Amino acid sequence: MKLHHAAEGPADGPPLVLLCSLGSTIDMWAPQRAELADEFRVISLDTRGHGDSPVPDGPYTVEDLARDVLETLDDLGVARASFAGVSLGGAIAQWIGLYAPERAATLAMLCTAARFPNADTFRDRAQKVRAEGTAAIADAVVARWFTEDFAEAEPDTVARMRDQIAATPAEGYAGCAEAVAAWDVVDELGGIAVPTLVVGGVEDPATPPENQQILADGIPGARLETVTNAAHLASFQRPDVVTPLLREHAKGAS
Numbered sequence: 090m091k092l093h094h095a096a097e098g099p100a101d102g103p104p105l106v107l108l109c110s111l112g113s114t115i116d117m118w119a120p121q122r123a124e125l126a127d128e129f130r131v132i133s134l135d136t137r138g139h140g141d142s143p144v145p146d147g148p149y150t151v152e153d154l155a156r157d158v159l160e161t162l163d164d165l166g167v168a169r170a171s172f173a174g175v176s177l178g179g180a181i182a183q184w185i186g187l188y189a190p191e192r193a194a195t196l197a198m199l200c201t202a203a204r205f206p207n208a209d210t211f212r213d214r215a216q217k218v219r220a221e222g223t224a225a226i227a228d229a230v231v232a233r234w235f236t237e238d239f240a241e242a243e244p245d246t247v248a249r250m251r252d253q254i255a256a257t258p259a260e261g262y263a264g265c266a267e268a269v270a271a272w273d274v275v276d277e278l279g280g281i282a283v284p285t286l287v288v289g290g291v292e293d294p295a296t297p298p299e300n301q302q303i304l305a306d307g308i309p310g311a312r313l314e315t316v317t318n319a320a321h322l323a324s325f326q327r328p329d330v331v332t333p334l335l336r337e338h339a340k341g342a343s
């Protein structure tokens with residue numbers, strides 16, 4: 090399935106693909122897109138069921154979502170790229186590292202997990218949004234994305250991001266929540282042979298830092314960075330730290 094996307098930066102620049110978290114659109118990458126487009130061909134994609142991408146009936150799997158990404162890149166003529174994904178997007182990056190490594194020059198996995206904590210809560214969430222709509226969970230979810238200090242300092246930004254969650258089609262959100270619930274590659278991480286950066290947020294309640302430690306311990310040669318004053322959307326709250334990390338890592342692509 091082809092995904093809605095934005096392609097920015099020089100057409101002949103090294104491709105850098107940005108993958109989103111559950112309940113977000115390519116707007117979550119706003120702090121990185123313009124900045125990294127100075128040297129990369131930045132391709133950000135709305136995950137299936139989100140933003141302006143198609144919304145088939147769920148459940149979906151991470152494999153479905155990753156195949157959508159690769160099909161869209163095929164359509165764009167991109168055979169190999171660096172990938173950076175937050176949370177669900179980080180699971181997609183793991184899948185590509187495991188099952189389509191020839192497509193990946195580097196991988197960056199942000200605020201994600203090889204098996205998400207409390208998988209049942211994502212099945213419950215899927216059930217709730219199918220019954221009541223995505224707005225029913227938007228406040229609770231956005232509270233996990235940013236630190237309390239940030240939420241107090243930037244209420245308009247947080248409200249905008251909350252609205253992004255509430256605008257996500259219920260079936261798309263539910264299908265992706267079911268993909269999150271089923272994701273478990275803890276025992277396969279040793280098979281990822283692509284240069285990998287793992288980034289965590291110190292105050293992330295959704296995928297606390299021990300999850301990134303598991304990724305970094307399991308993926309041979311992975312580099313781990315943990316960002317302070319950051320919760321689940323560390324890339325959005327701390328672009329001052331995360332964007333240079335992404336740049337440096339993707340530049341190391343061979």
Ligand SMILES: O=C(O)CC1=CCC(=O)O1
Pocket residue numbers: 109110111112175176177178205230233269295321
């Ligand atoms: O939505 C959450 O609470 C955290 C999360 C899990 C997967 C994802 O993309 O976000």
